[in-house]
Amino acid sequence: MSTEATIPTGTIEEVEGVTPDALREQMLKGLPSKTLRKRAKQIVSNDPETPPEIGANSRTIPGIITQRGCTYAGCRGVVIGPIHDILHITHGPVGCGYYSWMTRRNLARVPEGQTNYMQYCMTTDMQEDHIVFGGEKRLAEAIREAYRLFKPKAISVYATCPVGLIGDDIHTVCRLAKEELGINVFGFSCEGYKGVSQSAGHHIANNGVFKHMIGLDDTPNDAKYKINILGEYNIGGDAWAIDELLKKCGISILATLSGGVSYDEIINCHQADLNVVMCHRSINYMAEMMETKFGIPWFKVNFIGADSTAKSLRKIAKYFDDKELIDRVEEVIAAELAVLRPIQAEIKAKHQGKKAAIFVGGSRAHHYQDLFGDIGIETVSAGYEFAHRDDYEGRDVLPNIKVDADSRNIEELDVEPDEARFRPRISPEAKQKLIDAGFAFSDYLGMMREMKKRALVIDDISHHELEHLIKTWKPDIIGSGIKDKFIIEKMGVPCKQLHSYDYGGPYASFAGAINFYKEIDRMLSTKVWSYVVPPWVKDRKAAAPEAPAEEQKAA
Amino acid sequence: MLDLATPTISERSALKINPAKTCQPIGAMYAALGIHSCMPHSHGSQGCCAYHRSHLTRHFKEPVAATTSSFTEGASVFGGMANLQQALINIFSIYNPEVVAVHTTCLSEVIGDDIPTIIKKAREEGKIPEGKTVIHANTPSFVGSNVTGYSNMCVGIVNYLAEKSGESTEAINIFPGWLDPSDMRELKRLAEELGVKYTLCPDTSDVLDLPQTGVYEMYPKGGTPVEAIKRMGDAIKTVALGEFTAHAAAQKLNDKCGVPFEALDAPIGLTNTDLYIDALRRIAEVDVPASIDAERGRLLDVIQDIGQYFHEVPVAIFGDPDHVVAMTRFAIELGLKPKYIFSGATGRAFENRVHAILDGRFPDAIVKQQGDLFELHERIKADPVKLILGNTYGKHIGRAENIPLVRFGFPILDRVGHRLFPTVGYRGAMHLVEKISDALLDQRDRTCPEEWFELVQ
């Protein structure tokens, strides 16, 4: 482990008079035995010094109300969907394609002359005949029609569950189409059942983008500090906010994978001198593969939260080891913080000591703790929807993770250095010097090292556990997704959606952090909750003070 | 915005672009939520369930609980029996509903899981607690569309639960088809105003339009209770509102328990509401109270007052077939000119129904089943309309072509009105008249030459 970790001090002894262990017991109590054994591994009390082992990336238990989605969603929806100028075709019955159509907020500004295919849902809309007799012909025809009508640069095809089951060979169809049409056509075997969550889809998508796009265009780029941002999806304009900030520092982004990004940017992005990783879970594969093949080093950054953003900028500057850049970055940070700090201080004064819980995705449940922390709100419980152990415990746990049958399903690409194009971006001596000074390359410390001792870490939280958490620990605010939002709010607790941002944002960078502080301030200060109990009920309660707990909270 | 469409109608046989429909299970999930204390269960991979829950939640902005069999590769190969059995154990012990309503997905359909056998086995092995109910519907999405799934679950509800004891309840069954909770509430209000005894099934009011009380209940007070569903077999008659979402269940109840039915359209608009009121009146042998006459009269009054602005305005209507069929009739009543009438639903029945309503009066109208919004856009580019009536997915066309969109149907992902105000009944029609006239007049006020910008209309 590098010395970059700042282990938080202090312990969460209890919240609302209930210890983390007691709450954990409460959540597990009464579960059927098999379910209990499994969930017990997925709910742990934290230790930042030596992160405890957590059950993660394991199968979802049938019958449990889970937040999780499928492999297809992780592949088509998350990683590839945001590439706006390739034509995406979902091969399957209508639903899978329909639901992944404009429902995730990866925004795009489309330059003149490019087409925004994100506004389109193209699907083979398979009917019974195709299921019975096979859908390859229909897929081939759909690709042909798409090309004839729209002449895209590239076509990307996604397999859904029934397609995998009937055995359609989408890769052959794509290969033949590529030969016939003379454009790039490639497919993803991302059937929903392929993995235990979206996570498998991320991996499949990384493999495909790497195989079929990365490195296709060798046009040199002579910008001075060239980097890629990996694992940033431009939800609510986050990628733009990061762009703007880095531009002020004089750093050029060749591509953001994948948010607000075009095909041309992706095929040329191996010209960068550094990959920085935002969402480790969804894109670490790409970072590793690009390093092996082209020699581009990577490290983890976080532009969510003021201090994290400053830290990330400084790390990038240090990597390039150029006085001019280092000074410029310090100037930018100083200027941005001069605007941010007073706003932060004012909002922090109002909410210091409040409690948050965050359950989303594969990185945000970690990143957003920094933003809440900026305004004095402590995260007492958090968990990912589909992360792996390394996202909790840190990458040093990787050698100890057992590869189960579900993960073995996903192809591991055999990547070798590219003889002609491999070029170390930093000399071994310079790299060693940085490492000796505590600089972490190719690492992620995980969520647990940055949460307090005995905070409750819950993987793939279920509805049942969430209810207990809210009733017992009474968090002031919860970060979650669309499926939980209204359950949480019906219980009288504001919920900030950290997938879609409730159609707000950006929240990345300093400017984004200010947006977030203000938004959380609005949510925590709104008068709405004070109106929940009508005046006549208040009278009734005064007469009968033993009203139920929920009602009191709402009051 | 939507740069791909041109005024030429593209020839396509395999590529659907921007579908005007979605898949069966979301309909089954929605229908199941209209049973009191029911957990919808999606038998397949968890992605489908996540998508369906998310989409329903975006439309209703309410909690939507549902469980899934969470298939992985193993289940896809060996069948989902073990997954469903384990799911049932978990659902009853953790969430404790009265009913679990299982629907299939494409995956479990392709595998060929036999749900009734699995349920039977689970019951024999004691995995379903005494007194609890498990029902199912097959909902393969490579057949039909979301409305088929809704209809199939309604048939499943009748099939599993309705009984005939021989002792009449003197009640009328009302099968609402796929409507919003606000609509279901209005259907009930009208029935009550008429003084009719009824059972509405399914009934999602007080399930998916909950008040903010600070208390969350997984099974709120709404939904048709199982007891009431059982007794539907003893009703005098069923009134089924919608050919594509309600008639099949009414037919099923007739076959099973001998309850006759009247097959109507969704009561959207004046005539369709008249037919609903009149059916209830005749069956229950009651007089229509003056209060309803007055409501009707107020609607008519406003239609007449504002008629000049609607006259011959060309309109595109798209969405689920029952919504579109009913809305087409209403559009004609308002004096609008239906020009493109599209549904993603499959089957000639939709086209036939619409043609019957158009009755040869709009020879240029293009009616299309299995239509998609890309073709609708192409047609609008070739020959524009002045108004679009449809769900949220029409907003891009509206913006690209500068045509007002009045939202109705499912899904509405970006506005709140549907959660509060009905579209059925005379009041629903008044609400629609207001929305349509606001849209047309706002557009005119925004775009007309200054000399024609008038204070009074």
Ligand code: SF4
């Ligand atoms: S597989 Fe079928 S049921 Fe599932 S989302 Fe796709 S179309 Fe719908």
Ligand code: SF4
């Ligand atoms: S069918 Fe498979 S790919 Fe489609 S939504 Fe369901 S789980 Fe995902």
Ligand code: SF4
């Ligand atoms: S944060 Fe949410 S929306 Fe974004 S990639 Fe992760 S899971 Fe998907």
